[in-house]
Amino acid sequence: MxxxxxxxxxxxxxxxxxxxxxxxxxxxxxxxxxxxxxxxxxxxxxxxxxxxxxVMYCKNCHNLSDSDICGICADQTRDRETLCVVEDIRDVMAIEQTGQYKGLYHVLGGLISPMEGIGPGELTIQSLVSKIESGEIKEVIFALSSNMEGDTTTFYIFKRLNNPDLTVSTIARGLAVGDALEYADEITLGRSLQHRVPYENSTR
Amino acid sequence: MxxxxxxxxxxxxxxxxxxxxxxxxxxxxxxxxxxxxxxxxxxxxxxxxxxxxxVMYCKNCHNLSDSDICGICADQTRDRETLCVVEDIRDVMAIEQTGQYKGLYHVLGGLISPMEGIGPGELTIQSLVSKIESGEIKEVIFALSSNMEGDTTTFYIFKRLNNPDLTVSTIARGLAVGDALEYADEITLGRSLQHRVPYENSTR
CATH class of the missing domain: 1.10.8.420 (RecR Domain 1)
Known part of the structure; x- marks a missing residue:
C-alpha cells in the first residue's frame, strides 16, 4: 500500500x-x-x-526488577527455603495473584526447545543449580507449562540437581476448578485419578 | 495486578x-x-x-503529508476539476488502491456526529466550501460511509455548496462484487435496483 x-x-x-x-x-x-x-x-x-x-533483572531470581535485587527476594518475611521454578515473569505474577505461595522464585527465561534452538545454555539453569548447591533451599517446586518443552526442562534440571536431601515437586495436574468431568481429556483425567487427594485436604 | x-x-x-x-x-x-x-x-x-x-497535513486537501502540499495535490497530471470528499486518510489510500480515480481529494477528518459531539466546526468543511467557491472544481464526489453520520455529513455539505454549475455525486451503493443476492439486506438490494446501470456499462 x-x-x-x-x-x-x-x-x-x-x-x-x-x-x-x-x-x-x-x-x-x-x-x-x-x-x-x-x-x-x-x-x-x-x-x-x-x-x-x-529495566533490570534481579541478580538472585532473574525476575524483572527496578534494582539489583527484586522486591520478592528482598522480602525477609518470605520462606527462603522453598524455591518455585517458572518460565517467565508472567508466571511469577500469576502465582503471586493466587496468594498461596510465600517462598522465592527462579525465572528460567524460557524452556528447553530443540525445535526453536533453545538449549539449557540460553536459560538461567546454571544459576539455579549453583543457588541450590549453596544449600539454603530445602524444596524446589517446578511450575512449568504442561507440554513437551516444560516436561523436558523439568527432567533436565531434576537430573542436574541430584541431591537426596532436596525435596523436588511439580505443581498438581488435574481438572480445573469448575470443569465438567465429561469434557476433560483422558491424560488430565488419568493424572487427576492417579494423584487423588484425601477428601479432608481437598478443599483446603 | x-x-x-x-x-x-x-x-x-x-x-x-x-x-x-x-x-x-x-x-x-x-x-x-x-x-x-x-x-x-x-x-x-x-x-x-x-x-x-x-507529520504534516497538506494545506490543500488535509491528507497526511511530509510537506505543505501532498504528492497527490502537487501532481499536475491529475484531473484538477474533480474533487472526492472522504472521511480520513485511510479512505484516500483505499480509493488510490483501486486505480480508478485520477482527481483530487478533500479529507474531512471525521463525520458530523452529534452523539460524539462532532459538529461541522470540528471538520475541514469551511476549507472545502472555500475551495469549491474559488471555482476550479467542476464535480464533487462524496465517498463517505453509508451510515447516519455519513449521510448527515453529505447532506449538510450539499446544502452549503448550493451552486447550480457544480456536478455533485455520491459513490454507488449496491451489492459487493462476489456477493450472493439472497444474503443482501433489503435496503442495499433496493438501492441496487433503483440505481441499475445499462448492461453495456456494467462491466467497465
Whole structure:
C-alpha cells in the first residue's frame, strides 16, 4: 500500500513488527496516535525507551526488577527455603495473584526447545543449580507449562540437581476448578485419578 | 495486578491506552520489547516520537503529508476539476488502491456526529466550501460511509455548496462484487435496483 507520508510509513513499519499486529492494525494505531495530544504520545514513546534502557533483572531470581535485587527476594518475611521454578515473569505474577505461595522464585527465561534452538545454555539453569548447591533451599517446586518443552526442562534440571536431601515437586495436574468431568481429556483425567487427594485436604 | 518493576508497569500503562489493547496484551508486548535488541526498540520509540512531532497535513486537501502540499495535490497530471470528499486518510489510500480515480481529494477528518459531539466546526468543511467557491472544481464526489453520520455529513455539505454549475455525486451503493443476492439486506438490494446501470456499462 502507498502511504502519503514517509514518517507515517516508517511508524507503521516499526509498529507492525510487534507480535500480533499487522500493517492494517499498525495503520489504525498510527492514526490513533496522531489524534492524541503530542504530550500523551511522548509519554508512550518515552515509556518504551525507558523500558528498554532502564529495566533490570534481579541478580538472585532473574525476575524483572527496578534494582539489583527484586522486591520478592528482598522480602525477609518470605520462606527462603522453598524455591518455585517458572518460565517467565508472567508466571511469577500469576502465582503471586493466587496468594498461596510465600517462598522465592527462579525465572528460567524460557524452556528447553530443540525445535526453536533453545538449549539449557540460553536459560538461567546454571544459576539455579549453583543457588541450590549453596544449600539454603530445602524444596524446589517446578511450575512449568504442561507440554513437551516444560516436561523436558523439568527432567533436565531434576537430573542436574541430584541431591537426596532436596525435596523436588511439580505443581498438581488435574481438572480445573469448575470443569465438567465429561469434557476433560483422558491424560488430565488419568493424572487427576492417579494423584487423588484425601477428601479432608481437598478443599483446603 | 502487581508488577515487579515500576518501569514495566509504566510501559504497560501507556501501551494499554492504545485502542484494542488491554493490559494483558500490553504485558505481552512489553515482554516482547524486552526480548528484542535495544537498537530495534529505539527505532520503535523514535518512530512514534517522529510521527507525533514531524507529520504534516497538506494545506490543500488535509491528507497526511511530509510537506505543505501532498504528492497527490502537487501532481499536475491529475484531473484538477474533480474533487472526492472522504472521511480520513485511510479512505484516500483505499480509493488510490483501486486505480480508478485520477482527481483530487478533500479529507474531512471525521463525520458530523452529534452523539460524539462532532459538529461541522470540528471538520475541514469551511476549507472545502472555500475551495469549491474559488471555482476550479467542476464535480464533487462524496465517498463517505453509508451510515447516519455519513449521510448527515453529505447532506449538510450539499446544502452549503448550493451552486447550480457544480456536478455533485455520491459513490454507488449496491451489492459487493462476489456477493450472493439472497444474503443482501433489503435496503442495499433496493438501492441496487433503483440505481441499475445499462448492461453495456456494467462491466467497465
Amino acid at each position: 502507498q502511504y502519503s507520508s514517509k514518517v507515517l510509513e516508517n511508524a507503521i513499519h516499526e509498529i507492525a513488527k510487534l507480535p500480533g499486529i499487522g500493517r492494517r492494525t499498525a495503520l489504525r494505531l498510527a492514526l490513533h496516535i496522531l489524534r492524541q495530544s503530542p504530550e500523551e504520545m511522548h509519554l508512550l514513546s518515552d515509556a518504551i525507551r525507558v523500558l528498554v534502557d532502564d | 502487581q508488577y515487579s518493576s515500576k518501569v514495566l508497569e509504566n510501559a504497560i500503562h501507556e501501551i494499554a491506552k492504545l485502542p484494542g489493547i488491554g493490559r494483558r496484551t500490553a504485558l505481552r508486548l512489553a515482554l516482547h520489547i524486552l526480548r528484542q535488541s535495544p537498537e530495534e526498540m529505539h527505532l520503535l520509540s523514535d518512530a512514534i516520537r517522529v510521527l507525533v512531532d514531524d
